[in-house]
Amino acid sequence: MSDVKTAIMDAAERRMQQGGFGGFSFREIATDVGIKSSSVHYHFPTQEDLAAAVIRRWAEYTSELIDKELEKDPDPVRVWTKAFRGTAFSEAHMCPCTVLGAASQDLPEQVAKEVKGFFKMCQDKLVAEGLSPSKAAEVLSTITGALVLANALGDTAEYDRATRNLLRQNAAALADRHGPRGPRTKRLAKVAARD
Amino acid sequence: MSDVKTAIMDAAERRMQQGGFGGFSFREIATDVGIKSSSVHYHFPTQEDLAAAVIRRWAEYTSELIDKELEKDPDPVRVWTKAFRGTAFSEAHMCPCTVLGAASQDLPEQVAKEVKGFFKMCQDKLVAEGLSPSKAAEVLSTITGALVLANALGDTAEYDRATRNLLRQNAAALADRHGPRGPRTKRLAKVAARD
DNA sequence: CAAGGACTATCTATCAACAGATAGTCATAG
DNA sequence: CTATGACTATCTGTTGATAGATAGTCCTTG
Numbered sequence: 001m002s003d004v005k006t007a008i009m010d011a012a013e014r015r016m017q018q019g020g021f022g023g024f025s026f027r028e029i030a031t032d033v034g035i036k037s038s039s040v041h042y043h044f045p046t047q048e049d050l051a052a053a054v055i056r057r058w059a060e061y062t063s064e065l066i067d068k069e070l071e072k073d074p075d076p077v078r079v080w081t082k083a084f085r086g087t088a089f090s091e092a093h094m095c096p097c098t099v100l101g102a103a104s105q106d107l108p109e110q111v112a113k114e115v116k117g118f119f120k121m122c123q124d125k126l127v128a129e130g131l132s133p134s135k136a137a138e139v140l141s142t143i144t145g146a147l148v149l150a151n152a153l154g155d156t157a158e159y160d161r162a163t164r165n166l167l168r169q170n171a172a173a174l175a176d177r178h179g180p181r182g183p184r185t186k187r188l189a190k191v192a193a194r195d
Numbered sequence: 196m197s198d199v200k201t202a203i204m205d206a207a208e209r210r211m212q213q214g215g216f217g218g219f220s221f222r223e224i225a226t227d228v229g230i231k232s233s234s235v236h237y238h239f240p241t242q243e244d245l246a247a248a249v250i251r252r253w254a255e256y257t258s259e260l261i262d263k264e265l266e267k268d269p270d271p272v273r274v275w276t277k278a279f280r281g282t283a284f285s286e287a288h289m290c291p292c293t294v295l296g297a298a299s300q301d302l303p304e305q306v307a308k309e310v311k312g313f314f315k316m317c318q319d320k321l322v323a324e325g326l327s328p329s330k331a332a333e334v335l336s337t338i339t340g341a342l343v344l345a346n347a348l349g350d351t352a353e354y355d356r357a358t359r360n361l362l363r364q365n366a367a368a369l370a371d372r373h374g375p376r377g378p379r380t381k382r383l384a385k386v387a388a389r390d
Numbered sequence: 391c392a393a394g395g396a397c398t399a400t401c402t403a404t405c406a407a408c409a410g411a412t413a414g415t416c417a418t419a420g
Numbered sequence: 421c422t423a424t425g426a427c428t429a430t431c432t433g434t435t436g437a438t439a440g441a442t443a444g445t446c447c448t449t450g
Binding site for chain 1: 212213295336340342343344349353
């Protein structure tokens, strides 16, 4: 991939994180990159193509990051919570898939499909990592909603507040599974594991 | 409030639920209502005014709905989960504050302020109803994220999947508080109440 | 009671800015 | 020589916003 093409996607990603699909124009992207708007059209014929490419790249990057982190820490809940935390504390504060997912009904077909693919990927991975479908949906909803909340309130600390319980419950469940210490914690583990 | 003004806000709300702040134009609203775009400007001078008014109305309506439902069911987690569920299963599927909150950084000042006010109101109410700040943030994040997830996946059932655990844990905690049956459930109640 | 003025709500017409997209041109590198 | 990647120029459509005209309503005042 050429440098310019990458730069275009970087600029589009940044603007999509802030304003969604309608939050960027070819002219703005062109200015960001330092080229003309028609040159953006050369690399990505339509806005739909560009947005879809950005979302797909984000999904791929996320998937790879999670795999990498799972090698260091085997607990999926901790890994996913930390990964989304990285987004919350990044300069742009938001996951573009979340911004677009919230306005999903107004998206061109290809873009909506990619966004759907992102969340499907997240959920499938969580299930493959041992969570029940409903626990996976719960974890994904909580970290996604925490991003929205922190963004709307303009307070990154809200992300940590919202995910504190998730991590604590999970820690309790893990402590039990890996080092049973009686019925008190066993009960908790059962709740968390069942789904 | 005049019928026309209400009709304008209704139309704007519907479109904002689908496409956010950039997802509607004065001309579209005018067509929806059956008037001219300049007449929309008469009632709401700028797009910012209109969007802010819609969000404020949504926040007030939500607050009133919650109060009403709490009279029938004293459990805040159940009430809030059910209220947002109503949105997920409504025709538009989304809460406009969530759509705008996700793209909060691209919003005019007044609109961003109203969106922030909505989430602040939700959190304050949950705390006033007995939840700890972090439990409130967790519940709000989960139901907000569940809306986004269900919307992006185009599957309302995802909302129920994502909130199943929330309700079950809560039920266990409540059963314990209101009818103690030994140390096994007491432990859970403590976890849920603490935060 | 009637005349005058102010207010409300809608209209027509128009503006400048900006959008996405296309056609055709030009330079350069393999 | 040709394929690539960027350019210039331009089209068509839409946008938010404003100005000014018009008609209806309502209150006040003589």
